[in-house]
Amino acid sequence: MRALQLGEESYFCCPVEDIIHLLPDNIANQIAAGEVIQRPGSAVKELLENAVDAGASKIKLIVNDAGKALVQVIVLLQLLR
16 A cells, blocks of 8 residues: 655555456446346336236236345236137
């Protein structure tokens, strides 16, 4: 660790290579493709909209730990004959 002098104050900082890590390609590609969920609420909204658009007759939503552990949407579609 080294001290950085700015005016009258000193700040301690660590080398950049110690704090910046490159993401693996598969994670970087998921982020670039928009496949990473930033908020569980966004995922719930998208899943419910998809269920409604598909013509769901019943929708059951199960969420654990505010969506951090589980977001499950169970959809019942009534098929027409």
